[in-house]
Amino acid sequence: MKKNIKLVIADDHPVFLKGLIDVIREDNSLDVLSYASDGEQALNQILASRPDVAILDINMPGLNGFEVVRKLSENKSTTKIIFLTMHREEDVFNKALDIGVMGYILKENASEDIMECVKTVAETKHYISPIISDYLINRTSYTSVKKNNIEKLTCMEKNILKQISNKKTSKEIAETLFISIRTVENHRMNICNKLELHGCSSLLLFAVENKHLL
Amino acid sequence: MKKNIKLVIADDHPVFLKGLIDVIREDNSLDVLSYASDGEQALNQILASRPDVAILDINMPGLNGFEVVRKLSENKSTTKIIFLTMHREEDVFNKALDIGVMGYILKENASEDIMECVKTVAETKHYISPIISDYLINRTSYTSVKKNNIEKLTCMEKNILKQISNKKTSKEIAETLFISIRTVENHRMNICNKLELHGCSSLLLFAVENKHLL
């Protein structure tokens, strides 16, 4: 007799969560142990009940999906993670793979895809939304350098990057921090070097696009 | 005896749509006539069955929520519209109110909010997510000038704006269009004037952020 797959599910959209639980409960081989509506709940439930697979939304209050995964690996969890998200951006996807996420499906996918994904991931295989899978081809060259290097930034640099993401100019940042505009410009350059950004306003664009990571 | 409220629902996320239909069907005073997974389907269903209320996702393939509403008003539809979306951006919300959307709720809201919203809107009253309702206070001063003025752009200007949104520099745009960089710069300035944008790289940011409207 085949063992059932134990699941924990987390999504902060109650209606979506309800739909998801209903869909999964239709399949007798899947066993939803518990569900959560934020990252911290999810983390605690996964650590407590040690399910085979956890389905996580990326955008959640408290801890986001990435943070939950990081904390899980700090606790040496063996639960396989599926990200179920609306983010089709290539770098979000790449970052997810980088931290060991096994499944990546888009919320717009059909329920069958989700079931298929859970079963595949439970066998410790990857399952990626067909829409996204094109990105896999590019991935050999892609290293997700920029976002991983955010952690290399110093406190001051992060602070300034945050202000850039709020569309402040170097002049405005200099004024609020009571430092010279030249100092701000130096920090900008150092940030650019660490994140491997080049060219006019590429730093501004990066900051705005990755506001949520700062 | 109170008349039932007739509904059409559209969302391109099948799981969310399923959850939503289930939630709504639990209430006997609500009557889901049909549901759609893209904008065109939704438009046709609403025009055909003339429901009291339609719940629309903003991001849908084919026609988005805004386009559906515009086409409905061209056809003098009296169906009240609710946007059910993950967009909490102030200007998306303001634009929605501008085109006559009666309800605006976030997907992260609980099912009770959605029911409440449907019933309120059916009585031709507005219902706005409490999270969003703060924006109402600012709204007197807000005019949504920039986005409404996108329509004032000429063909060439839209073309160039689209390329700016793809992070092309003026030089690159000039090369792909076989025109002088000075011409591109002139177009940029004209776009800035029409959209009332000022300052360094504000046009670039606007273009990137509003890519979906172009």
Place this chain on the structure above:
DNA sequence: TGAAAAATAAGTACTACTACCTAGATAAAT
């Protein structure tokens, strides 16, 4: 056909940011 709108292009001045350099002050590290 004649006026208006749109697309083209250039002049000049200015602002913001990038690029790469040196260098002093200060604090943490081991």
Place this chain on the structure above:
DNA sequence: ATTTATCTAGGTAGTAGTACTTATTTTTCA
């Protein structure tokens, strides 16, 4: 106690885009 990292700030040069101007050609349409 000396190295290392961080924050500070300036020099100089270059690129991209903004701001405002004039002006020619082409298209549109009334």
